Amino acid sequence: MKHDISPAWPAGVPSKDLAMSRDYDETIADHYRKVAEQEGLSPTSTMADEIVRAMETDAITRFLDAAHAAKTGASSGTFRIADIGCGNGYTLGVLAQRNPEREFTGIEFSNELRALAETRVREDKLANVAIRPGDVRDPNFADNEHFDAAYCQRVLINLMDAADQRHALDNMIAKVKPGGALLFIEAFSSALNNLNEAREEFDLEPIPAAHHNLYLEDDFFTHPLLAPFESAAWSVPPNLLSTHYYVSRVLAPVLRRPKPFKRNSHLAKFLSEALPPAIGDYSQLRIFAFRKSDEG
Ligand SMILES: C[S@@+](CC[C@H](N)C(=O)[O-])C[C@H]1O[C@@H](n2cnc3c(N)ncnc32)[C@H](O)[C@@H]1O
Secondary structure, X not given: OXXXXXXXXXXXXXXXXXXXXXXXXXXXXXXXHHHHHHHOOOOOOOOOOHHHHHHHHHHHHHHHHHXXXXXXXXXXXXXXXXXXXXXXXXXHHHHHHHOOOOEEEEEEOOHHHHHHHHHHHHHOOOOOEEEEEOOOOOOOOOOOOOEEEEEEEOOHHHOOOHHHHHHHHHHHHHOEEEEEEEEEEEEEHHHHHHHHHHHHOOOOOOOOOOOOOXXXXXXXXXXXXXXXXXXXXXXXXXXXXXXXXXXXXXXXXXXXXOOOOOOOOHHHHHHHHHOOOOOOOOOOEEEEEEEEOOOO
């Protein structure tokens, strides 16, 4: 399998000279450079909350199984999957080891995170994974490859311009074959507002959106080429993470008073496991699965 390692963000070339450059590029590049340095190959890279990480991985696994089952019904051949904005390749590693017969391509813009993903592929001998540079704002990202399924975890919110986010969505959809499947885990302003209203009831300070993110509007995924992904094997609702966010960002901080916020506390883990998921709309992260139109 080809491993293209030419950099998307060439060393020594200021980002403003690149075709896709924007004034927010340095903010994003700096953020992920630090993440790469501090977290290395850890699962906590880009996601410090262990429960959110586990639930995201589980949802993506279920989604790909359902998408694979849908494709097997229609035609055969290798099932090809894109992880768009694959970071250090943690999710790719889990999925590729679970399903060695599927082919995975990780696309990553940050040089430092992409280098880590390449290290993972080499060290774990993941023969079914290729890592490629790419900028989702570029309609030609991933060259001429087309995938049966694609997923991305918290990637569109890194484009801190609403028009860039919409173009990137078009570009991602274009990389999936007609009838293929797409999963997005992205953050939404309205859900963060709900969470902060719930916190306010207990005089907790509002949680701001991360400095390197632009959260999406509720209708962001309304698109002529996207229909809800429907399958007996897929039942994950957009608000899957809501209970966990309410528990870990409202209940646990209140119950722990006057102690400060503690990430991944036993209390939050216990309550999140004890309660049913997907209650309310308190998680800024929502999960959306789509089927691309056959005409696209
Ligand atoms: C929140 S991180 C998630 C990374 C990985 N999927 C994970 O779960 O750890 C978002 C990723 O999107 C990447 N990214 C940001 N802007 C991008 C762009 N324009 N094109 C491609 N990837 C981008 C970042 O470098 C980062 O790796």
